[in-house]
Amino acid sequence: MNIEMIRAAALRLNGHARKTPLLTSPFLDKIAGRRVLLKPECLQHTGSFKFRGAWSAVSSLTNEQLDAGVIAFSSGNHAQGVALAAREHDTAAVIIMPRDAPALKINNTRALGAEVVLYDRASEDRDQIGSELAAQRGLTLIKPYDEPQVIAGQGTTGLEIAAQAAELGVTQGDVMVCCGGGGLTSGVALALEADAPGLRARPVEPENYDDVTRSLISGQIERNVITQNGLCDAIVTPQPGDLTFPILHRLCGPGVVVTEDEALKAMVLAWGRLKIVLEPGGAVGLAAALFHRDAIEGDAVIAVASGGNVDAPVFQMALTKFGDIL
Amino acid sequence: MNIEMIRAAALRLNGHARKTPLLTSPFLDKIAGRRVLLKPECLQHTGSFKFRGAWSAVSSLTNEQLDAGVIAFSSGNHAQGVALAAREHDTAAVIIMPRDAPALKINNTRALGAEVVLYDRASEDRDQIGSELAAQRGLTLIKPYDEPQVIAGQGTTGLEIAAQAAELGVTQGDVMVCCGGGGLTSGVALALEADAPGLRARPVEPENYDDVTRSLISGQIERNVITQNGLCDAIVTPQPGDLTFPILHRLCGPGVVVTEDEALKAMVLAWGRLKIVLEPGGAVGLAAALFHRDAIEGDAVIAVASGGNVDAPVFQMALTKFGDIL
The missing domain is CATH 3.40.50.1100 (Rossmann fold)
Known part of the structure; x- marks a missing residue:
């Protein structure tokens, strides 16, 4: 860095x-x-500001990675940043969000073109859902800060x-x-x-x-x-x-x-x-x-x-x- | 024009x-x-946007006019624009406002350095107060649009x-x-x-x-x-x-x-x-x-x-x- x-x-x-x-x-x-x-x-x-990091990450992917799409975990600002950056790169974005996230945030993320996958905080393992989807479809994980x-x-x-x-x-x-x-x-x-x-x-x-x-x-x-x-x-x-x-x-x-x-x-x-x-x-x-x-x-x-x-x-x-x- | x-x-x-x-x-x-x-x-x-017109008008005054100061009639955005533009030109601003204008607007205009002169809409003539003050002190009138x-x-x-x-x-x-x-x-x-x-x-x-x-x-x-x-x-x-x-x-x-x-x-x-x-x-x-x-x-x-x-x-x-x- x-x-x-x-x-x-x-x-x-x-x-x-x-x-x-x-x-x-x-x-x-x-x-x-x-x-x-x-x-x-x-x-x-x-x-x-999350759009900056999302754009930076998505725009640094290889063509092969862009063909497959990206995935992120977020119920908030990172989700919307990744969704818009991905859409403007014509690549698919999957966002894993808790089922009890505010409806407006879920709707906004969908409206920006992302596929939103909801999970139940109490009974489901977010990381497992994400790993399976990523492996299955070759998605690249965009972490929120690290x-x-x-x-x-x-x-x-x-x-x-x-x-x-x-x-x-x-x-x-x-x-x-x-x-x-x-x-x-x-x-x-x-x-x-x-x-x-x-x-x-x-x-x-x-x-x-x-x-x-x-x-x-x-x-x-x-x-x-x-x-x-x-x-x-x-x-x-x-x-x-x-x-x-x-x-x-x-x-x-x-x-x-x-x-x-x-x-x-x-x-x-x-x-x-x-x-x-x-x-x-x-x-x-x-x-x-x-x-x-x-x-x-x-x-x-x-x-x-x-x-x-x-x-x-x-x-x-x-x-x-x-x-x-x- | x-x-x-x-x-x-x-x-x-x-x-x-x-x-x-x-x-x-x-x-x-x-x-x-x-x-x-x-x-x-x-x-x-x-x-x-009123700050743009106020700055334009104040910055086009002669040094003699700037020495005397400016005057405006306004209970709103023009008042604040003229007040700030005048202050940044180190010239005095007198703003004539109705006594029943919102206290916040009167306070803001004063806080931007203007002298606020209040008048009673029912019993006093705004234009007469303004003309007298302008004549007395040689102030230049900054009209709001015309x-x-x-x-x-x-x-x-x-x-x-x-x-x-x-x-x-x-x-x-x-x-x-x-x-x-x-x-x-x-x-x-x-x-x-x-x-x-x-x-x-x-x-x-x-x-x-x-x-x-x-x-x-x-x-x-x-x-x-x-x-x-x-x-x-x-x-x-x-x-x-x-x-x-x-x-x-x-x-x-x-x-x-x-x-x-x-x-x-x-x-x-x-x-x-x-x-x-x-x-x-x-x-x-x-x-x-x-x-x-x-x-x-x-x-x-x-x-x-x-x-x-x-x-x-x-x-x-x-x-x-x-x-x-x-």
């Missing part, structure tokens, strides 16, 4: 992934006590941040990244190391799911005890990846842990001040930038908003609970 | 206004029955659309523009005439406020009988402007009138499929593209989303009423 793979992924993504802008608001600057630059990956195709070409695709976010922040005169500071398995954070960290060495990636996690923050402190992979997924489901994973953790450990600053209420407040502020839609897990980076100012160094802070795939009731709850923050 | 003024405004806006992207979604294409490209001016500074440099600034939206649509292979089709006094629509129409002659501007209005649509049919300026502003308050004006109407008449296709419910549905789809926040008046262009397909010609349609400054209760109402459209 190296910067050349990220640059190669950027060439493959060119004209296919969206180059998201860097957004700013004087109102957010005031709350944060410094300049805030936000990278809104909610505006990426399929509503999250896969070099996926990390390379997510890292293109970091290349764009380096260039766009420099245009705005920002070359020093922390980059707050919503962190689950660490694919986005490690890719961004590698890109910043090469193109913006004054910018430092900081993993941000929701409370109770702070495996990366604890792993960075102990220097070894620590696990979450996950009892339920919480509001920030998009970035809840059991532990950092075997590929991502060494990169995070080498390059990232300390992790920051935010509360669910802070994530909801960041969603409301992004809605009101930047006119973008974030999901709770996609808002933790901005929440850290706004509400954990003492944990951050420098005159400017950059936050990556990783996605915006949120159900209407959760979004309405955030507006009801914290609409008066505006 | 000509294309050279728009090109000159684009140079002045460069590095100050945001070049908004063109967004797409396969889900919207399906509803519209053709490709849909959306220009999200809600992502512009201050949350609407002013060449304002039209020139709004027209930069059209220059960007012409270039961005061509990159996506779209050079023929209708461009649905949210239309109040016609500043944005006439500016976009002039820009398209020069840079994308296969694209045609179409004014879109909410029902009961279809002065432009009727004026285009009759060939002369027709008035609305405005009893209340309705949900689409941002684009409700009594009649097309003296400067804007001849441009609209010469260059635009027929107007399209949408219902408030169609605007709310477009807001929900923009929220769910593009992850952006629109106000009702800012959503009528997209509503026309999605729900009036028979009124539109071509394989692709472009919609301009003019702004996203909406109060939380209205936004929640839209999600409650039409959330199941996703």
Whole structure:
């Protein structure tokens, strides 16, 4: 895993992934006590950065692999990213989803052309179903984060941040990244190391799911005890990846842990001040930038908003609970 | 009023206004029955295209005028655009607002550095207050639409659309523009005439406020009988402007009138499929593209989303009423 793979992924993504802008608001600057630059990956195709990694992985397959198709396990953003990337490569995508996943997510994934295979969480073994299907049809598994070409695709976010922040005169500071398995954070960290060495990636996690923050402190992979997924489901994973953790450990600053209420407040502020839609897990980076100012160094802070795939009731709850923050 | 003024405004806006992207979604294409490209001016500074015209007007003032300051009448998007443009030019802005304007809008305008002068709609004469202040302090009035440099600034939206649509292979089709006094629509129409002659501007209005649509049919300026502003308050004006109407008449296709419910549905789809926040008046262009397909010609349609400054209760109402459209 190296910067050349990220640059190669950027060439493959060119004209296919969206180059998201860097957004700013004087109102957010005031709350944060410094300049805030936000990278809104909610505006990426399929509503999250996951499309970058999916496109990178699918576009690096051989013709033989593309003829057979791809497979992924996901009930969320990775599923939609892989489905769209596969469709645009004219290859088949099989997505294994739990039967109790939200109907909208299942419908969206199907509408993007994927074959959705549902399984029962209680009685069926997801990995077994996937392995059998993959073997039977020669499908290539696209892992959500612990896969070099996926990390390379997510890292293109970091290349764009380096260039766009420099245009705005920002070359020093922390980059707050919503962190689950660490694919986005490690890719961004590698890109910043090469193109913006004054910018430092900081993993941000929701409370109770702070495996990366604890792993960075102990220097070894620590696990979450996950009892339920919480509001920030998009970035809840059991532990950092075997590929991502060494990169995070080498390059990232300390992790920051935010509360669910802070994530909801960041969603409301992004809605009101930047006119973008974030999901709770996609808002933790901005929440850290706004509400954990003492944990951050420098005159400017950059936050990556990783996605915006949120159900209407959760979004309405955030507006009801914290609409008066505006 | 000509294309050279728009090109000159684009140079002045460069590095100050945001070049908004063109967004797409396969889900919207399906509803519209053709490709849909959306220009999200809600992502512009201050949350609407009005910043472009305000910047254009303020940046064309003489040093003497800048020393004295500017004045505007507005309870909405124009107020915030003028306030921010003035602040970034280090010039004073006085904004005359009705005392019963939403507190959030008054606070935002003040927070952007403007001096807000409140008046009582029932007992005081807005124009008299403004004239007295302007005379007393030598302030320059920045009109919301019937002013060449304002039209020139709004027209930069059209220059960007012409270039961005061509990159996506779209050079023929209708461009649905949210239309109040016609500043944005006439500016976009002039820009398209020069840079994308296969694209045609179409004014879109909410029902009961279809002065432009009727004026285009009759060939002369027709008035609305405005009893209340309705949900689409941002684009409700009594009649097309003296400067804007001849441009609209010469260059635009027929107007399209949408219902408030169609605007709310477009807001929900923009929220769910593009992850952006629109106000009702800012959503009528997209509503026309999605729900009036028979009124539109071509394989692709472009919609301009003019702004996203909406109060939380209205936004929640839209999600409650039409959330199941996703």
